[in-house]
């Protein structure tokens with residue numbers, strides 16, 4: 001039996017503007033009027049949040065997103081030219097680049113993937 005989640009919990013992360021320490025809060029906690037005292041002494045108040053919405057992506061959803069990514073031509077071109085510079089043939093580079101782009105969304109990760 002395959003279940004989908006009946007509810008979810010969200011942790012909100014706030015970064016202290018003076019010391020960059022991260023503070024975690026649940027949605028309920030953002031509505032405490034008192035705020036939080038950071039370790040550095042700064043008093044932080046969270047903007048009250050009254051609800052969150054997440055999208056659960058199933059495998060089908062991922063595929064759709066991949067199609068969108070394939071249209072990201074600039075990223076594709078960047079990876080292809082980087083691969084060509086290291087000796088890949090253009091056709092091979094393109095194949096590899098498309099493969100990588102389906103997994104990663106930035107040049108660095110894609111290129112790392114191609115050299116794995």
Ligand SMILES: [Zn+2]
Nearest residue numbers: 016019038040
């Ligand atoms: Zn702080």
